[in-house]
Amino acid sequence: MKASILSAICILSVLQFSCNSKSNKSTTADKPIKISNEGVNIVYSDSGNGDTTLLFVHGWGINRSYWSNQVNYFSKKYRVVTIDLPGFGQSGKNRNIWNTEAYGLDLDTVISQLHLKMSSLSVTLWQVILFCRRLLMLQMMLSDWWE
Known part of the structure; x- marks a missing residue:
């Protein structure tokens, strides 16, 4: 259980990155929008506009509202997308x-x-996943060693 929580925290904290967008679409951050991955709805907000998109991914135990101050600041110059991860x-x-x-x-x-x-x-994304898997394997090896 600790290993999966550590992996989730790792991937979610590392995945704050900058993206280039194909569109200059502007919507309000207050209006949640849904997309789906294998039948699971993923709610996101999309605000601001610009050639650069900032995608903010929250950490464990919080949601996209955590980024409200960053959205208010960065949406003046950039497109800002925040998501609620499933769960x-x-x-x-x-x-x-x-x-x-x-x-x-x-x-x-x-x-x-x-x-x-x-x-x-x-x-x-795959570099992050591989990094987290390696971190998980290291944690399992160390926990076996310490026992």
Whole structure:
């Protein structure tokens, strides 16, 4: 259990990155919008406009409202997208598998359905997943060693 929580915290805290957007779409941050990944709704807010999109992903035990101050500040110059990961906020809770890979696929779905393009300075989703898996393996090896 500790290992899966550590993995989730790792992936969610690392995945604050900048994206380039194909559109200059502007909607209000107050109006939640839904997309779906394998039948699980993922609620997000999309505000501001600009060539650069900032995607904010919350950590464990909170939701997209955590980023309200950042949205207010950055949406003046950039498109800002915030999401409620499944199981949090207004997103769906109808899933059987709750692991790092599932959350990674949710983020991949958001990025692809919103047509966000990773910038050259961004960390790719799969690099983060691999890093978290390696961290999890290291934690398991160390916990076995300490026992």
